[in-house]
């Protein structure tokens with residue numbers, strides 16, 4: 315892991331901690347896989363950080379194929395989102411390219 319990747323990871327974790335405090339929710343779902351995330355866990359990313367990941371876009375394309383929906387339309391919808399993205403431990407690897 316490079317210093318840059320570690321830095322963004324801890325930054326996203328910090329953002330998640332403040333997001334949980336603000337929201338006051340007992341749990342939420344991962345915006346990538348829809349698994350339940352308990353309060354205080356996971357990472358918070360912006361839409362542009364999410365879309366900087368080729369792996370994430372490939373994931374959406376694969377899901378769209380499975381569900382039989384239009385991948386490009388789906389990516390366009392997701393990209394239009396301006397709310398924070400909650401990502402759990404299972405999915406954060408997509409945004410942390412340098413993890414070995």
Ligand SMILES: [Zn+2]
Nearest residue numbers: 344347402405
């Ligand atoms: Zn997930």
